[in-house]
Amino acid sequence: MVRAPLPLGTHGNITYYEQANGHWQARARYRDYDGVTRTVKRNGHTKNAAMLNLKTHLAERRHASATAHLSPNSTLKDLAEIWWEEFQTKGKATSTQHRYRYDLDRLILPGIGQLKIRECTVGTLTSFLKAVSRNNGQQTARVVKNILKGMFDVATAYDAAPRNPVKDVTLAPPKKKETKALDYMDALKLKGLLTGEVREVLEIMLGTGCRVSEVLALRWRDFDFSAPSKVRVSINGTLTRDENGHYYRQDHPKNKRARAAILPPFVAQMLIRRRDTEIPAHARTTAWAEPDMFVFPSTAGTLQDPNNFRRKWREQVKGTDYEGVTPHNIRSTVATFLNENADLTTASLQLGHSGTEITARHYVRREELAPDSTAILELYGREVQS
Structure with missing residues (x-):
């Protein structure tokens, strides 16, 4: 009767042989994932040591082979x-x-x-x-x-x-979120409501259209203050999570393309004031603003977790007319404001989009008021003589 082959990745009975020097050898037939059955041997000072050495090798051999093999019974x-x-x-x-x-x-x-x-x-x-x-x-x-x-x-x-x-597998289609953008006066009222660094981050978002994770990734080295009337910012990074869920600074924005922007005077003045007069929690003097230092650091002087910032934001808007407004809504606010007062291309370039389609679809609030067609529709007001 022909012996049935061993299943792939398994071994037969282990046999032991005592050698002339008193050491032991353990042997077993093992079927590799190429289908060939081979005799595998390992030595040891004792019979038990030889067995453990053989089993360890077989386990390693099985793992190494398994990376190139899967079966329906694999997990x-x-x-x-x-x-x-x-x-x-x-x-x-x-x-x-x-x-x-x-x-x-x-x-x-x-x-x-x-x-x-x-x-x-x-x-x-x-x-x-x-x-x-x-x-x-x-x-x-x-x-x-x-x-x-x-x-x-x-x-x-x-x-x-x-x-x-x-x-x-079919999942429910994602719900289309309505673009939420503040009117100009509401944006100003919100700015007047917020205080401290929460207001300062809002001012940068209003002046650049940046994401909050991009603002929190800004370092002093990313600003060029050489021309006070035209302070520039390089938006070249963002905060994102690693495989353990911890935030770190990624050295490029979400779309991988760094972009530069000239800051409105009110933002530039705020940054100069923050750099020269404010002292964050981790520092003791105004000498804290080194080039590689985050503009809005944590209390330990490291990057600030965006979730912690959003918590501070929620605490300041709680119980006000702006409860429920999020930092992301400010990006849509800027896009809508630029679209209404300049054009869609300007809004798209300011937000760093690759084209106007993304800006129009996700960031520009749709006009709810129908166009003024009263001159045409007024024709229905005529009376017909019988």
């Missing part, structure tokens, strides 16, 4: 390891890699990491993604779906799945 955790190694070679933005790793570790692996690939049906993945959407929001659910799609693309490439089930 999503195994699949994730192989997908991640391949994903890191695709040249994605660092922030994207950090976001994907963060959501993989905090949502996918704890949630369904122990499922086998063959157990991941369309229904199973739909239920999981709906739970993510419900508990973590639609945007996060879409990111997690993209990760899973990439993972199962790898699974199908390795013949571990007949097809990619994620392609048939």
Whole structure:
């Protein structure tokens, strides 16, 4: 009777041989992932030591081989390891890699990491993604779906799945958010309401159209005060999360293109005053504003967590007419104001967009008042003589 081959990545019984020098050798037949069964040997001073050395080697051999092999019985955790190694070679933005790793570790692996690939049906993945959407929001659910799609693309490439089930998962379409922008007078009233660095950050956003994460990433070296009447700022970074969820300064904005802007006088004057007279919590004298220092540092003198800033913002607008207004609304406020008083191209360039379509779709508030057509519609007011 022909002996059945060992399953891939497994070994047979371990046998032991005492050598002439008194040491021991442990041997076992092991079937590698290329389908070839080989005899593997390891020595030790004692029989037990030889066994442990052999088992350690077999475990390492199995792990090394498994990176090039997947089966329907492999877990999503195994699949994730192989997908991640391949994903890191695709040249994605660092922030994207950090976001994907963060959501993989905090949502996918704890949630369904122990499922086998063959157990991941369309229904199973739909239920999981709906739970993510419900508990973590639609945007996060879409990111997690993209990760899973990439993972199962790898699974199908390795013949571990007949097809990619994620392609048939349907999530509810994202709700279209209405662009929320303040009127000119409301922006001025909000500025008068805020105090301290919260007001100062608002002033930079009003004067540049920057995101709050871009403002908090500004260092004194990013400003050129050589011409007091035309102070320039280089918007060349932003704050983003790493794979552990901690913020760091990324040396380019969200769209990877640095941009420069001339500051309105009220913003330039505020910055000069802040640099020369204000003393933040971490400092003792006005000598704190070194070139590499953040303009709006934390109490420890490091970068300020955007979530902490948003908390300060909410505390100052709580109970006012502007409760619910967020820093992101200011970006839309600037875009709408420039579109109304200049043109859409100016608004797009100020915000650093690659074209006017993004500005028009997401940042410029739509005019609710219909155009004045009274001269035409007044024709309906005529009386017909019978």
